[in-house]
Amino acid sequence: MGTAGDSEKKPTVVFVLGGPGSGKGTQCANIVEHFGYTHLSAGDLLRAEIKSGSENGTMIQNMIKEGKIVPSEVTINLLQKAMQDSGNDKFLIDGFPRNEENRAAFEAVTKIEPAFVLFFDCPEEEMERRILSRNQGREDDNIETIRKRFKVFLESSLPVVEYYDSKGKVQKVDAAKPIDEVFEVVKAIFTPKDEKVAV
Numbered sequence: 001m002g003t004a005g006d007s008e009k010k011p012t013v014v015f016v017l018g019g020p021g022s023g024k025g026t027q028c029a030n031i032v033e034h035f036g037y038t039h040l041s042a043g044d045l046l047r048a049e050i051k052s053g054s055e056n057g058t059m060i061q062n063m064i065k066e067g068k069i070v071p072s073e074v075t076i077n078l079l080q081k082a083m084q085d086s087g088n089d090k091f092l093i094d095g096f097p098r099n100e101e102n103r104a105a106f107e108a109v110t111k112i113e114p115a116f117v118l119f120f121d122c123p124e125e126e127m128e129r130r131i132l133s134r135n136q137g138r139e140d141d142n143i144e145t146i147r148k149r150f151k152v153f154l155e156s157s158l159p160v161v162e163y164y165d166s167k168g169k170v171q172k173v174d175a176a177k178p179i180d181e182v183f184e185v186v187k188a189i190f191t192p193k194d195e196k197v198a199v
């Protein structure tokens with residue numbers, strides 16, 4: 001018997017990254033249906049925290065409106081709680097880590113390394129079109145905030161993708177295609193290799 005610490009198996013985590021509007025949430029919903037993962041969107045958790053009237057709510061709301069990245073401590077707490085509450089051991093963590101601070105803090109706090117990183121690659125003009133017709137009533141889906149979010153994505157989030165790419169952990173998907181075509185590619189990535197053999 002191991003000690004309490006090492007006898008518990010670490011959960012499987014896949015980070016789902018990509019620019020704003022690249023289709024992360026949409027594809028995660030598809031993956032959940034087919035592969036039994038629990039989908040945790042960092043943005044959704046932060047928006048729920050605002051709605052709950054938490055003491056951090058105003059700070060989070062202001063940062064989201066400016067397209068800025070909320071301090072890791074806040075987001076990681078929400079992710080950890082959601083992981084515990086889920087009862088599952090397989091997670092799609094969508095929209096996190098979004099900067100080097102997010103990445104290093106998650107690793108330090110949870111000791112979890114992602115199994116791989118699913119990266120949705122999409123041209124900015126297409127992402128902009130999608131966000132402007134998303135109609136979810138989000139306070140950050142306006143052209144002024146969108147521009148700020150694109151800048152943060154290029155400056156802070158892409159380096160995280162590059163970091164994982166240098167470790168051979170990135171599965172890059174062309175996300176500019178229609179939803180079902182993107183999912184065909186995603187599905188192949190999640191399907192265990194021994195089930196991929198044609199019969």
Ligand SMILES: Nc1ncnc2c1ncn2[C@@H]1O[C@H](COP(=O)(O)OP(=O)(O)O)[C@@H](O)[C@H]1O
Nearest residue numbers: 020021022023024025026130133134177178179
């Ligand atoms: N491949 C796609 N082609 C066209 N529209 C898409 C595609 N994927 C997602 N969308 C739409 O674009 C918007 C943004 O998608 P979403 O999944 O919310 O992206 P993200 O979570 O990366 O911001 C949504 O309205 C969604 O329905």
Ligand SMILES: Nc1ccn([C@@H]2O[C@H](COP(=O)(O)OP(=O)(O)O)[C@@H](O)[C@H]2O)c(=O)n1
Nearest residue numbers: 020021042043064067068069070095096098
């Ligand atoms: N790890 C994260 C994820 C989101 N956020 C905030 O939440 C906003 C919306 O994130 P999101 O993932 O829901 O946005 P989309 O990429 O889905 O459009 C971001 O622009 C950030 O302000 C954050 O601060 N830290």
Ligand SMILES: [Mg+2]
Nearest residue numbers: 024025041043
């Ligand atoms: Mg999203």
